[in-house]
Amino acid sequence: MTAFSLINIVLLAILVATAVTITRLRALYEAAMLAALFSLVTACLFVLLDALDVAFTEAAVGVGISTVLILGVLALTRSREAVTQRRRRLPGVAAVLLVGGTLGYASLDLPAFGAADSPVHSHPLTEVYLHQSQEAVGIPNTVTSVLASYRGLDTLGELVVVFTAGLAVVSLLGPLRRRRPTRPERPRPIADFDLADYRVIRVVSGGLLPFVLLFALYVLFHGEYGPGGGFQAGVIFASGFVLYGLVFGLDRAQRVVPHAALWSLVTLGLLVYIGLGMATMLLGGSFLDYDVLAPGNPATGQHLGILVVETAIGITVASVMTTIFFSFAGRGVSR
Amino acid sequence: MIASHYVYWTFFALMLIGLYVVISHGNLLKKLIGLTLFQVGVFLFYIGLGKRDGGSAPIISDGVEVYSHPLPQVLILTAIVVGVATLAVGLALAVRIFEAYGTVEEDEVVERDRADLATGHDGHQAAGRDSGGS
């Protein structure tokens, strides 16, 4: 047994055990925390399966953002699940059996795991993305070049999805409203336990924050050479703000980044991305054809295009995630 | 078969666990957690498709010959983002449902709607709750 398969099996076992425990736990705080752990293990598995960019994103999203949001909602709502009624189990079991049967049937003809001659690896796409991209786009991280250039439209779509989510959350929960002076101060959800009172955590978080933001910038601009890119950077940026908001309170965080400014940033990123597509069209190429950005030197044009796109993604993702966090947290304060 | 496919089977098992939670659990938040598990199973499946034995991360570097496939990774990056977006919207809806009904158990919510119907109450949301907009 190779080192790879040993580690793989242990991680898979951990994942399944965690998933089963999550389904059985009725205390939802605990379930949410185990979901964070699940995410961490998934991210480790992604590292093992050579998907570094995905591991980066999964860790940032699954642990950094999802967990905070779920916990925030749990703090607003009820934290314990009712007993699942017996009549509810049957449809679940039926669906699991049907889908499981289909998937099991499908697996009979799936190429062996890791095989070098599977259709995925023998399709000409592999050659183009891994080797020809080195001349056509010229950046070592092929994930970034496929993401931002070959499949740039998917990435635009992904950004639009993020934008839609921001829109949805703001339309449902609204931004943090200013406290009305006439209304007496309501008790905040963390009435007697303000983390800002803890000097240690305040100092550590305060000291950490500039590094977090610096790290985000590094991830943004290093995405062409190593794992990382606009989305990951945006999430890290946002988790920096989340940390700030959690430790120093929402009001201070809101003062640093007011809602109106955030919304402008949200739209700015998206407009830059679409605008870039329009610009390449006006310059005579097709939508998102970065070659035309630097006539005569396609690789430079690609570099430039990818950099603009990644920055646009970073801006929108960071501001949407921050907005979403503020919306959820603000709901708790104003209620 | 077992040695070459156990990875896929585990991923499928993870999907099924998530699917079961989504369908069978009545708590709206638990449903969303289940949805996340379901999606993660699919993400792993895709990444597994791109893995090559002895391969390395598809970041080109001298002295490395075998790389895993970058395309599934790109797809899953997109899918993860879609997943977290869905989760955020679902959570926001759950908060509003909690504020409107006082519970996040699906059965209780339905129960309350039925009671409304019996009393002829229309279910209009109170004006104060309607606090969206930017």
Added chain:
Amino acid sequence: MTGQLPVLQVAAPLLCAPLCVLLRSRTVAWLLFLVASLASLTCAALLAVRVDRSGTLRYAMGDWQAPYGIEFVVNGFNTPVLLLVSLSAVVVAVYSRRSVAGELAPRRVPLLYACLCLTLAGLLGLAITGDVFNAFVFLEISSLSTYTLIAMGRRRQALLAAFRYLVIGSVGAVFVLIGIGLAYAVTGTLNMGDLAQRVTGGHDNRSLQAAVVLVFVGLAVKMAVFPLHAWLPAAYAEAPSAVSTFIAATGTKVAIYVFCRFAFTVFGATLVFGAMPVGRIGLLLAALGILLGSAAACFQDDLRYLLAWSSVAQVGYIVAGVSLATTAGVSAAYLHMIMHSVTKAALFATAGLLLLRLGTVRLAALAGVGRRMPWTFAAFVVAGLGLVGVPPTAGFVSKWALVTALVEQGQWLVLAAMLSGSLLAVFYVGRVVEVAWFREPTADAEPAAAPASMVTAIWFLVLLSVSFGFDASLPAHLADAAASALLGNGGG
């Protein structure tokens, strides 16, 4: 610039969405949505003309040739969908100005228009893309914005409706994703044309068969095919009127188009309808859906729920046509798709107007409405006749085409289901008419005035439906072109 039309089709509404949010004015947001939908309609019309003259159009994103990049494909099979979606958007834009103002808090209005732009962009992108994963992305864009729009409904039931749709819809989307993954595993590609080439001959590949099953189950959720229709009634009935008009006209229709696209041009009819019993299952589910949807519609006492359940039945009609997998069947399905879309949009729009004027659309409260607001209700009656399929209306033309196609294949049981569905439609439409015209008005309060823009939009749809009933050559031409593009050369 004409070479760029396929991308402008999607980019125009996509660009307007952030602008709606940024500029924050209700009027500006509405104007942007109107401009976006007019631009899409122009693009769609120009594309339709060009495709009609010179055949398939392909557009490579970023100049990366397929299968290395993403391509947009415009062909006979999607021009009707593009036209339908963007035309509905224009009508809804006209309708929504006053309708939305009456239903939503002013601050949320720009957000609603932004979401409408996104839904429009998502549906158009879904219809135009030639890449399976890109289709998933557009599917999620349209779905996520639809969930948001539904949640904006004025009653609290809208929240649960949106949440349920979100969960069911996401599970469906994940099914599609798994199916795409399986197809990718056995072919190594995501481009629809490339995939189609690589699956030929692999009909007994079990992964591929499972991929077909999973993609279709996922799409069936979005199409609201029985028994996966559970999300539809509440979602349509609780959404703001403008939104339910828009999604009733477009949402399930685009999903049905995607189903056709996958079935005929990606997996191939020989695999889907030959090696696998998708056609027979489709016919069975369609028949059940028609009966159950129509029967459930008869028992509703809220007008919008009634219409929504009738939509479940109508999806059955279209699916029956597609499941025949014959040129006549698919053409009839496209025709019914167009006709029903116009008819149902008119009906939901009228229900929205009644809701605005009366404050409720429970049947009991509609007593005597026909006498108090004859023009509004006349529109409902004409459109309702179209729903039933009475001769001089659009519904008759398409139902007749469906019946012919079914008879051709000897599907008598489905035919029987379809006819009983129509009889039930007579009953449930008749019930509304009876209440509204033959009962004494109960409320004495004067109903609010009908805004001219809403009436215009409704009557435009009604007259369109009637004119299609008299002369169906344009939709019939589009539907025939679509069917031959799907079944003929593959095209993808």
Added chain:
Amino acid sequence: MIFAVMVALLVTMVLALVRAFMGPGLYNRILAINTFGTKTVLFVAVAGFLFGRPEFLDIGILYALVNFVATVAVLRLTHLQDPWSGTEGGEAG
């Protein structure tokens, strides 16, 4: 040697996981999960060396960061006493 470290890491992960499953209560689980998070940071670092590409340690930095954010979030957001049952968030869970 590095492989031995990896095995030790996996063993520790499993031990922490058992504690996270057993609880009892919220705090034991948070503690176990926090420990687990540190192990994943090390996992990324060690795996890089084990499979011969140690240059991508950025992920480790990120893990350390999100682990901290998550712990702060858990403590900040769970300390709220549950208005309905009154027992949540304490040892009773």
Added chain:
Amino acid sequence: MSVIEVLSGVLLAAGALALVSGGVGLLRFPDFYTRTHAASVTDPAGAGLILIGLLLRVDAWDTAVRLLIILLFLTLTSPTATHILAHAARRDGVPMWQEGDRRR
């Protein structure tokens, strides 16, 4: 085998030992506070030993810098997290184990 490699091996072994003993402590200690002790002692110690052990094997400077940053990060955040955790647990009245109590 050079001196550096031996040193690295020793550090790695010590780190691995620290980790496992911390894990066992986490599982076997009787109450929350003692477990905190097990975790808070071995976490940074094991991580530090392993990271320094790895550092000795690195030849590229940028990898070394990253290892150092991780080390710095962990030494800063890990004790902080344990500190607030214990603080919160005490405020919340998590009971303390006494001689003769059942394990909890």
